[in-house]
Amino acid sequence: MTPFDDNPLSQPDPNLDARPSSTQQSETVSTEPVAGDPFACAAASPAAKLRSYLPEDLRISWSWPHLLTFLVFGFGSLLIVQLGGVLLLSANKHLSQKQLQQMIESKPQFLVGTNVLWYALLFLFLYMTLAVLRGSPFWRSLGWKKLNADPAAGKGQPWMYFISGCGLAIFVAIASAGVKDADHTPIQEFFKNRTGAFLLMAMAVFIAPLVEETVFRGYLYPLFASKISGLAEIFGIDPLAAIRVGTAAGIFITGVLFGLMHAPQLGWTWGLVSLLILVGVIFTFARAHTGTVVASFLLHLGYNSMIAVTSIIATKGFTHMPPGK
Secondary structure (H helix, E strand, O other): OOOOOOOHHHOOOHHHOOOOOHHHHHHHHHOOOOOOOHHHHHHOOHHHHHHOOOOHHHOOOOOHHHHHHHHHHHHHHHHHHHHHHHHHHOOOOOOOHHHHHHHHHOOHHHHHHHHHHHHHHHHHHHHHHHHHOOOOOHHHHOOOOOOOOEHHHOEOOHHHHHHHHHHHHHHHHHHHOOOOOOOOOHHHHHHHOHHHHHHHHHHHHHOHHHHHHHHHHHHHHHHHHHHHHHHHHHOOOOHHHHHHHHHHHHHHHHHHHHHHHOOHHHOOOHHHHHHHHHHHHHHHHHHHHHOOHHHHHHHHHHHHHHHHHHHHHHOOOOOOOOOOO
8 A cells, every 4th residue: 555545446456357248237237335334335335336337447556645746746746847957057047037947948958858857757657656666557547458459349550540640740730831820839939949849849759758648648548538427327327338438538528638638738729729729639549439548659750750741841950941040
């Protein structure tokens, strides 16, 4: 037992690998506990009944207290990393706020470096609290499982997800062309020089898909889906229907959070943020449909790779930037 063991009922049960028959399911749901027997009452509780129906990828070991701790750590570590970087840049210098901002904007390696360091701290927190303190397999606990192609169930080969991500990037590029002020967002600051553009593209392809898919689709999605499923079941919804409700809500909430996380980079241009929310919903749907983060990772990798390749081609290796960049 550790301080983070806040969801003991959600650990996978080896005796539940095979789903019970419809007759057994009916008996499980309708069985009433014997009065005065606390063990029977616990076994017949909504959480215990729902757990037998949850897909394996939604049987997680963390709950709301762990999420709250993760959020506190995330915001706190981001503040410390950024403040430490600013102090390092301004050491032995007397700079005004405007001068400091200009210095930061002129050093894209600083912005990318602090972001990568923050990503590493988030991974360290998850590894320590899930793998070290709980003794759980780190990657598998966070949804990284083999992607099994099953055409009959609508689950394609890995390359199909990558190609689909490329196509999604093209769709978003076409749709964003009509968004007002789409070319005047904070992220465009990276394209003021060649070094910044290359660093941004490298992070977008080699780091962002891994980190963001682990956090959003591996950590947040199963939490929202499983907990909302439990809430729906408490209100008398059939367990299987409750799981469908929880899954749909988890997909939507995770997609919204994914889009909002990128909103500051997009200058809170709501047309662009809405498109990123749609992208987040699609990524999460793929993860939910296949039961593995690998599917959403390949979509994300294809999406970012297409953006990087087209940007490099359009600017001839970032040597011919569009006007104003």
